[in-house]
Amino acid sequence: DVKVTQSSRYLVKRTGEKVFLECVQDMDHENMFWYRQDPGLGLRLIYFSYDVKMKEKGDIPEGYSVSREKKERFSLILESASTNQTSMYLCASRQVSYEQYFGPGTRLTVT
Amino acid sequence: QKEVEQDPGPLSVPEGAIVSLNCTYSNSAFQYFMWYRQYSRKGPELLMYTYSSGNKEDGRFTAQVDKSSKYISLFIRDSQPSDSATYLCAMRHTGANSKLTFGKGITLSVRP
Numbered sequence: 001d002v003k004v005t006q007s008s009r010y011l012v013k014r015t016g017e018k019v020f021l022e023c024v025q026d027m028d029h030e031n032m033f034w035y036r037q038d039p040g041l042g043l044r045l046i047y048f049s050y051d052v053k054m055k056e057k058g059d060i061p062e063g064y065s066v067s068r069e070k071k072e073r074f075s076l077i078l079e080s081a082s083t084n085q086t087s088m089y090l091c092a093s094r095q096v097s098y099e100q101y102f103g104p105g106t107r108l109t110v111t
Numbered sequence: 112q113k114e115v116e117q118d119p120g121p122l123s124v125p126e127g128a129i130v131s132l133n134c135t136y137s138n139s140a141f142q143y144f145m146w147y148r149q150y151s152r153k154g155p156e157l158l159m160y161t162y163s164s165g166n167k168e169d170g171r172f173t174a175q176v177d178k179s180s181k182y183i184s185l186f187i188r189d190s191q192p193s194d195s196a197t198y199l200c201a202m203r204h205t206g207a208n209s210k211l212t213f214g215k216g217i218t219l220s221v222r223p
Contacts, residue, residue, distance in 0.1 A: 004154075031208060033210075040215075041215075042199075042213055042214070042215035042216060043155075043199070043213045045210060048210065050208050058210075088152075090154055090155070096207045096208060097205075097207050099145070099157055099160050100145070100157070100201075100211055101157060102147075102154040102155045102156070102157075103154050104153060104154045105152070105153065105154045107152065
């Protein structure tokens with residue numbers, strides 16, 4: 001079974017803090033993705049990575065950065081958290097041209 | 112026009128009903144079609160994955176793709192309360208690293 005894990009299920013941070021969200025997959029997938037999900041807005045792609053050390057902006061990259069130093073791990077970084085970044089964050093991974101699998105999500109609250 | 116449109120719902124049905132969930136799309140390059148199920152406060156779970164037109168059945172679930180009409184459906188037979196969740200359609204073209212385009216999801220409630 002494909003396993004995509006995320007470091008935290010729930011996270012509460014203060015405005016201005018630097019936040020790291022970690023994602024690990026155990027299936028040697030090349031592609032990894034970070035989304036945020038908000039009521040009424042659906043899933044929106046923040047960043048994705050085709051391979052190690054490669055990254056591309058998605059639809060809403062502002063305020064976020066990513067890091068992929070190892071194939072199995074894809075990190076999302078909020079340089080200076082703001083209240084409008086309160087959301088459900090979802091990581092996903094995929095073997096090229098195959099099905100995409102999601103992690104359990106991290107519900108981030110920025111106060 | 113949005114690339115993928117999904118009925119916004121919510122949808123409430125009695126247990127045992129046949130449920131039909133639908134998405135339309137505008138990009139004729141889409142070739143791979145998926146349905147995800149998402150329980151409250153959990154990540155989306157891949158339910159069905161189909162390529163091009165036709166039907167695919169898995170237990171009580173049937174995915175149908177009509178590329179000529181740019182329309183996909185998910186049918187759930189003998190619906191159960193455990194089917195209560197949000198259902199998301201997703202699709203992409205054949206490029207090796209193409210991104211998924213999602214519908215906004217529809218919340219289904221199956222009443223006992």
